[in-house]
Amino acid sequence: MRTVALVAGLLLAVLALAACETDAAGESVPAASKPAPVDLADGRPLRVVATIGQIADAVRHVGGDRVEVQGLMGSGVDPHLYRASESDITRLESADAVFWNGLHLEAGMSGVLERMVDLGVHSIRVTDHIDRTRLLAPPEFDGAYDPHVWFDLDLWSTAVESIRDALVAMDPEGAEAYRANAAAYIAEIAELDMYVKARAQEIEERVRVLITAHDAFNYFANRYGMQVRGLQGISTESEASTADVQELARFISERGIPAVFIESSVPDQGVQAVIEAAAARGHTVTIGGEIFSDAMGAEGTEEGTYLGMIRHNIDTIVAALRKA
Numbered sequence: 001m002r003t004v005a006l007v008a009g010l011l012l013a014v015l016a017l018a019a020c021e022t023d024a025a026g027e028s029v030p031a032a033s034k035p036a037p038v039d040l041a042d043g044r045p046l047r048v049v050a051t052i053g054q055i056a057d058a059v060r061h062v063g064g065d066r067v068e069v070q071g072l073m074g075s076g077v078d079p080h081l082y083r084a085s086e087s088d089i090t091r092l093e094s095a096d097a098v099f100w101n102g103l104h105l106e107a108g109m110s111g112v113l114e115r116m117v118d119l120g121v122h123s124i125r126v127t128d129h130i131d132r133t134r135l136l137a138p139p140e141f142d143g144a145y146d147p148h149v150w151f152d153l154d155l156w157s158t159a160v161e162s163i164r165d166a167l168v169a170m171d172p173e174g175a176e177a178y179r180a181n182a183a184a185y186i187a188e189i190a191e192l193d194m195y196v197k198a199r200a201q202e203i204e205e206r207v208r209v210l211i212t213a214h215d216a217f218n219y220f221a222n223r224y225g226m227q228v229r230g231l232q233g234i235s236t237e238s239e240a241s242t243a244d245v246q247e248l249a250r251f252i253s254e255r256g257i258p259a260v261f262i263e264s265s266v267p268d269q270g271v272q273a274v275i276e277a278a279a280a281r282g283h284t285v286t287i288g289g290e291i292f293s294d295a296m297g298a299e300g301t302e303e304g305t306y307l308g309m310i311r312h313n314i315d316t317i318v319a320a321l322r323k324a
């Protein structure tokens with residue numbers, strides 16, 4: 001009996017190990033799986049769940065009508081703080097695969113994702129094939145990588161390739177369709193990438209600074225030659241202090257920056273406090289508009305798509321900062 005218990009205990013330990021891995025920062029993360037073909041003999045579509053809208057949108061583009069995609073987080077939802085609901089868990093349990101960011105973006109979902117791996121749901125981290133040297137690892141994020149990779153459109157193309165490869169592995173019969181769909185989507189992303197680059201240059205360099213509620217735009221800044229300052233850190237899990245507000249207000253006043261931006265998925269009190277603190281220093285800074293960071297816009301709108309939200313963001317940013 002004791003041997004049986006021991007073996008069972010060991011087996012559980014092995015399973016628990018299999019469900020997670022250690023990342024660059026030495027933290028445990030749910031494991032990725034090497035997806036195997038799924039039995040679709042009855043002609044049903046591949047059933048997939050995606051965490052954030054940007055990923056769901058990419059899987060829909062690549063998957064076409066062979067894949068049924070359910071997105072967990074809708075417009076205005078903050079993925080850093082998101083916890084899976086009971087209905088999310090039901091959806092995940094009946095899915096063939098879950099596609100997620102994987103760089104601690106879905107910090108509150110780790111336990112649920114680990115359990116899904118145990119249940120045999122394929123786990124696809126869409127950032128896994130991005131060259132690690134191109135990932136940002138800001139010191140204040142404790143050595144972990146910045147997860148907001150969709151703001152570098154070139155990096156996001158790599159995520160789309162990972163999605164394509166996972167779909168091909170799970171549904172080899174659809175390979176040709178997935179490859180064609182991915183190529184078409186990547187071409188659209190590349191075209192938008194050039195548009196964003198060109199538009200960013202319309203802003204005078206002194207004020208080419210994107211100030212937002214949280215540090216979601218470092219990849220955007222890097223690729224498109226902007227400076228970026230977020231009030232909260234990389235994750236909204238940490239809150240801004242009065243000193244952070246004052247420091248940012250001083251920077252804005254000294255630079256003469258005309259506008260700051262609110263994010264659709266983050267409460268705007270912090271940004272409002274910065275505006276007031278700048279006013280107290282005699283500098284008027286306005287809200288340049290709402291931009292989309294971690295969540296896309298409402299379903300059915302232009303901003304409710306990945307390409308649409310990126311276009312909206314750059315157009316909004318340029319309109320507000322070009323006036324300077």
Ligand SMILES: [Zn+2]
Pocket residue numbers: 080148214215216234235236293294
């Ligand atoms: Zn974020």
